[in-house]
Each structure stands twice: as structure tokens, then as C-alpha cells.
Amino acid sequence: xxxxxxxxxxxxxxxxxxxxxxxxxxxxxxxxxxxxxxxxxxxxxxxxxxxxxxxxxxxxxxxxxxxxxxxxxxxxxxxxxxxxxxxxxxxxxxxxxxxxxxxxxxxxxxxxxxxxxxxxxxxxxxxxxxxxxxxxxxxxxxxxxxxxxxxxxxxxxxxxxxxxxxxxxxxxxxxxxxxxxxxxxxxxxxxxxxxxxxxxxxxxxxxxxxxxxxxxxxxxxxxxxxxxxxxxxxxxxxxxxxxxxxxxxxxxxxxxxxxxxxxxxxxxxxxxxxxxxxxxxxxxxxxxxxxxxxxxxxxxxxxxxxxxxxxxxxxxxxxxxxxxxxxxxxxxxxxxxxxxxxxxxxxxxxxxxxxxxxxxxxxxxxxxxxxxxxxxxxxxxxxxxxxxxxxxxxxxxxxxxxxxxxxxxxxxxxxxxxxxxxxxxxxxxxxxxxxxxxxxxxxxxxxxxxxxxxxxxxxxxxx
Numbered sequence: 001x002x003x004x005x006x007x008x009x010x011x012x013x014x015x016x017x018x019x020x021x022x023x024x025x026x027x028x029x030x031x032x033x034x035x036x037x038x039x040x041x042x043x044x045x046x047x048x049x050x051x052x053x054x055x056x057x058x059x060x061x062x063x064x065x066x067x068x069x070x071x072x073x074x075x076x077x078x079x080x081x082x083x084x085x086x087x088x089x090x091x092x093x094x095x096x097x098x099x100x101x102x103x104x105x106x107x108x109x110x111x112x113x114x115x116x117x118x119x120x121x122x123x124x125x126x127x128x129x130x131x132x133x134x135x136x137x138x139x140x141x142x143x144x145x146x147x148x149x150x151x152x153x154x155x156x157x158x159x160x161x162x163x164x165x166x167x168x169x170x171x172x173x174x175x176x177x178x179x180x181x182x183x184x185x186x187x188x189x190x191x192x193x194x195x196x197x198x199x200x201x202x203x204x205x206x207x208x209x210x211x212x213x214x215x216x217x218x219x220x221x222x223x224x225x226x227x228x229x230x231x232x233x234x235x236x237x238x239x240x241x242x243x244x245x246x247x248x249x250x251x252x253x254x255x256x257x258x259x260x261x262x263x264x265x266x267x268x269x270x271x272x273x274x275x276x277x278x279x280x281x282x283x284x285x286x287x288x289x290x291x292x293x294x295x296x297x298x299x300x301x302x303x304x305x306x307x308x309x310x311x312x313x314x315x316x317x318x319x320x321x322x323x324x325x326x327x328x329x330x331x332x333x334x335x336x337x338x339x340x341x342x343x344x345x346x347x348x349x350x351x352x353x354x355x356x357x358x359x360x361x362x363x364x365x366x367x368x369x370x371x372x373x374x375x376x377x378x379x380x381x382x383x384x385x386x387x388x389x390x391x392x393x394x395x396x397x398x399x400x401x402x403x404x405x406x407x408x409x410x411x412x413x414x415x416x417x418x419x420x421x422x423x424x425x426x427x428x429x430x431x432x433x434x435x436x437x438x439x440x441x442x443x444x445x446x447x448x449x450x451x452x453x454x455x456x457x458x459x460x461x462x463x
Contacts, residue, residue: 032056033278037278045167049170061119065122069175072123085138091135096356100356103359125174126170136151136182137155137159139155154184156183174275177270181322204295216269224265224266227259236256236430241430258307260417265303268301275298276295310402313375328350332346370412370439384449411431
């Protein structure tokens with residue numbers, strides 16, 4: 001597929017041939033997903049999903065990519081067949097172990113920074129799907145009264161067939177960039193059960209929602225291509241950057257990370273379009289009259305929610321939404337002992353898992369530790385807000401929370417972008433580690449300044 005036309009096209013848009021090949025296959029997931037709607041039987045749809053996912057992987061990354069997917073997929077399935085009571089735990093360590101091995105071998109972050117690409121990013125998505133499927137199958141053995149709501153909804157009472165499993169993992173190329181979704185939802189969609197079953201409300205049309213996400217994708221890519229020449233990440237290692245004053249360096253950190261985010265918005269908008277047009281993105285009807293269709297199952301980002309977040313606690317709800325949901329259901333909640341509340345340990349452990357999932361670069365590790373500090377500091381501000389409701393101090397604290405989120409997020413995100421330890425610490429040090437110091441100071445102040453908790457009614461206490 002290394003054609004002269006591809007080289008000239010890649011040069012014209014300023015990317016490498018491997019990246020162009022990936023982008024073409026990635027965009028092709030939209031028509032491939034659309035034609036899934038017309039496959040006549042459930043078995044045919046499972047087969048189509050698996051085969052087309054494998055074909056797109058082959059065209060994008062080469063033959064070895066499918067081998068990398070098959071290893072953890074087959075080992076995860078074997079654990080479900082052989083030892084169901086602990087298949088979720090076994091699969092978690094096998095799949096993550098294999099992913100870490102690939103991260104170490106390929107060091108994909110360096111390749112991505114230099115314009116290259118490999119299958120590791122897709123393997124990251126496949127890894128989450130494999131683990132959630134095995135854990136839900138393990139949950140199928142537990143008593144319903146011992147389960148959380150998410151566990152009740154997603155647990156699997158019956159082992160999926162190998163064809164169903166492969167279709168789920170590779171579904172029409174949705175493993176390229178997500179979103180992550182549950183096996184139960186995939187099975188209901190493929191077999192036209194649950195909310196996908198014919199009803200008196202008719203068949204929901206995905207065209208309007210698909211068009212909106214495609215327009216969003218076009219806008220995001222256009223803005224990214226416009227801004228990126230002005231705010232390259234390479235500037236952090238330039239002497240010119242070091243000569244700037246504190247506020248100019250801080251503002252450049254904001255603009256560089258603001259610019260980089262639009263690339264992710266574009267990718268997630270394209271993947272959302274593919275899942276919506278397939279029908280899998282449908283999430284039911286509203287309770288309003290008349291009922292309206294909802295298409296948020298594939299939603300991975302709320303652009304305005306990220307850029308205008310009033311609190312750091314809101315960020316996991318609006319950024320990489322489906323992975324954040326996965327981390328909450330399969331890591332954070334499962335680390336909390338029954339009858340106890342989650343604390344900083346659960347938050348830090350979840351952020352550490354997220355960092356390892358992204359890769360073993362120091363920048364990732366530092367960013368997610370920073371994220372844990374950022375959220376912990378934000379919770380202190382929130383407690384103060386709750387104690388000052390209805391006063392002028394509440395408005396001041398609301399503004400403070402917004403400014404805090406804006407500052408700490410963009411300061412922290414530099415590490416996520418530059419990856420190396422030296423560049424991360426250099427960029428943090430250039431602004432005197434302000435984004436690390438402020439959350440720590442807030443956490444310590446939260447230990448000293450403890451506002452009285454609002455009184456709860458007797459009925460609320462009994463609940």
C-alpha cells in the first residue's frame with residue numbers, strides 16, 4: 001500500500017505515510033460500520049464485525065497487529081473457559097502484562113511524537129474490552145444482592161461464543177480509538193434485543209447524530225491544523241522559551257495543551273460517528289413528550305465540558321468518558337471495601353493504572369499522579385463551597401475552582417504531551433512547579449480548615 005500517490009498525499013497534509021494509512025482506515029470505519037446495519041443475521045453480523053475489524057487492522061498496521069490482538073484475546077477467553085471464579089483477575093494481569101510488554105518493546109510514544117504509528121494504541125482499547133468481558137463473566141457467579149448497579153447491568157451469565165467474542169473485540173475497527181463499550185450491549189445490539197428491539201416508537205435514525213459528530217470532527221481538525229504551527233510542543237526545549245517571563249511561559253503551556261486537545265477531539269468525534277451510524281451508539285429514548293432519540297453511548301468527550309470545567313472532579317466525566325467509566329467500574333469501585341468510602345488511595349491507584357495503560361513514559365506517570373493531586377485539591381475547594389452556600393464566599397470559591405482547574409490541568413498536561421522526564425521537569429520547573437505546589441497546599445489546608453458539614457435530615461440519615 002506504499003503507493004506514490006500516498007506519499008504525495010501524506011506530504012501535502014504534513015503527515016507520514018503510516019499515519020496517512022491509519023487515518024484512511026480510521027475514517028473507513030464509518031462506511032464499514034454503516035453497512036453492518038444491513039447484514040441479515042446475528043451470526044452474520046458477528047462475523048462481519050470480526051472480519052472487517054481484522055481487515056482494517058491489517059491494512060492500517062500490518063499482519064503483526066492482529067497477532068498482537070489475538071494473544072491476549074485468546075488467553076482471556078481461555079481463562080473464562082478454564083477457571084471462571086477468578087477469570088477476571090487472571091485476565092486483568094495477563095492483558096495488562098502483555099500490553100506493558102508491547103509498550104516497552106515498541107516505545108510508541110516516541111514514534112507518535114516523530115510522526116509514526118503502530119498497533120499499540122488499538123491494543124490499549126482491546127485490552128480494556130478483554131478485561132471487562134472476563135470480569136463481567138466472573139460477576140455472573142455472584143449473588144445479585146452483592147452487586148453494584150453497574151455489575152448487575154453488565155454481568156454475563158453465559159459464556160459468549162468465540163465468534164461473539166472476536167466480533168466484540170474487533171467490531172468494525174472500533175478498537176482503533178474506542179469508545180470502550182460492554183459485551184452485554186454489543187450482544188443486545190447485534191441480536192436486536194433490549195433497546196434495539198423493534199418497538200412502537202419505530203427505528204431510530206442515526207443520520208442527524210452522525211452528521212453532528214462529523215461536523216464537530218471537521219471543526220476540531222481545522223482548528224488544530226490552524227493552531228499547531230503557532231504552539232509546537234518542541235518550543236518547551238527551546239532557549240527562547242526559557243528567556244520568557246513567568247506569565248508568558250504559563251500562558252504558552254495553556255495554549256500548547258489547548259491546541260493538542262483538539263487533535264483528540266477530532267479522533268473521538270470520528271470514532272463516535274462510526275459507532276453512531278452502526279446503531280450501537282443508540283442509548284434509548286428520552287422521557288419527554290414527544291420522545292427524542294439519545295445517541296450518547298459512543299460519546300467520548302464533551303468539548304465545552306472540558307474547556308469550561310468548573311471543577312477538576314468534573315474532568316473524568318467529560319474527557320475520555322468511556323475509559324473513565326471503565327476505570328471507575330473495574331478499578332476504583334472494586335478497590336473500595338464494602339461499607340467503606342473511597343479515599344485518596346483508591347484515586348491514586350486508579351490514576352496509576354490509567355498511567356500504565358497509556359504507557360511507561362515518565363510523562364504519563366507524572367501526569368496521572370498530578371491528576372490525583374489536582375482532583376484531591378479540587379475536593380477541598382468543593383467542601384469549602386458547600387459550607388459557604390448562599391454567601392459571597394461561595395461565588396468567590398466557584399471562580400477559584402474554575403481558575404484552579406484551568407491552571408493545574410494545562411500545567412499537568414505538558415507531561416502527557418512531551419513524555420520524557422527531562423522535558424516534563426524542565427517545563428514544570430520553568431513555572432516554579434506552581435501546578436504541583438498549589439494542590440498540595442490546598443490538601444494540607446483542607447486538613448486544617450475543616451468546615452462544618454451541612455446538617456442532614458433524619459430521613460436522609462436513615463437512607
